[in-house]
Amino acid sequence: MKVKMIVSMIICFFALAAMCVFIALFLDEKEKVQRTYKEKYMENLTYACEEIDMYLDTKVDFALHYNMLLSEVGSARTLIFLIEDYSEEKHKILNTFHYCLVKYPDQMKNKLEESRTAMDDITANLDKGYDELKEITDSIDKLGT
Numbered sequence: 001m002k003v004k005m006i007v008s009m010i011i012c013f014f015a016l017a018a019m020c021v022f023i024a025l026f027l028d029e030k031e032k033v034q035r036t037y038k039e040k041y042m043e044n045l046t047y048a049c050e051e052i053d054m055y056l057d058t059k060v061d062f063a064l065h066y067n068m069l070l071s072e073v074g075s076a077r078t079l080i081f082l083i084e085d086y087s088e089e090k091h092k093i094l095n096t097f098h099y100c101l102v103k104y105p106d107q108m109k110n111k112l113e114e115s116r117t118a119m120d121d122i123t124a125n126l127d128k129g130y131d132e133l134k135e136i137t138d139s140i141d142k143l144g145t
Contacts, residue, residue, distance in 0.1 A: 034084060041079040045119045048072035052116040066105060073098050093130045096137045104140050111136050 048069050055065035077098045080091055097115075101108050108115070114136050121129030 037079055037082045038085075041076050041083060042123050044072045044076035044079065045123050048076065049116050049119050049123070052112050056112065056116075062109070066101075066109075070098075070101055073101055090130050093134050093137070097133045100137050100140050100142075104142070107140050111139070 051065050051068045051072060055062060055069075073094075077094050080086055080094050114132065118129045118132035118136065121132060123129075
């Protein structure tokens with residue numbers, strides 16, 4: 001009986017150690033995934049800024065550059081919901097910004113330079129970028145076209 005108890009205690013100890021290792025591996029992998037989401041989010045905003053720059057430099061083919069901008073901001077909007085560190089307020093601001101890009105392209109055309117500055121601030125990890133995006137979306141006449 002004593003031998004069975006010792007064997008069961010040893011098995012329990014190894015099972016506990018294995019569980020701790022798996023928990024540590026899970027947390028490490030979760031951190032890697034979150035880091036990847038953040039990198040892709042910032043990459044999408046950088047590409048959106050590049051699209052705005054290309055349009056502002058050439059002033060040619062607005063529809064193409066605007067659609068590319070919509071695509072990049074839409075991808076960033078999808079990714080921000082996967083990032084756990086970002087507040088619900090940041091989610092709402094970027095979602096509203098994307099909505100304004102989709103719904104009011106004529107008004108947003110005049111806000112491209114401001115949008116580029118705001119997205120640059122976000123990619124530089126400055127929270128004022130979200131405030132700038134909020135100001136842009138607040139300045140849009142959502143009852144008009």
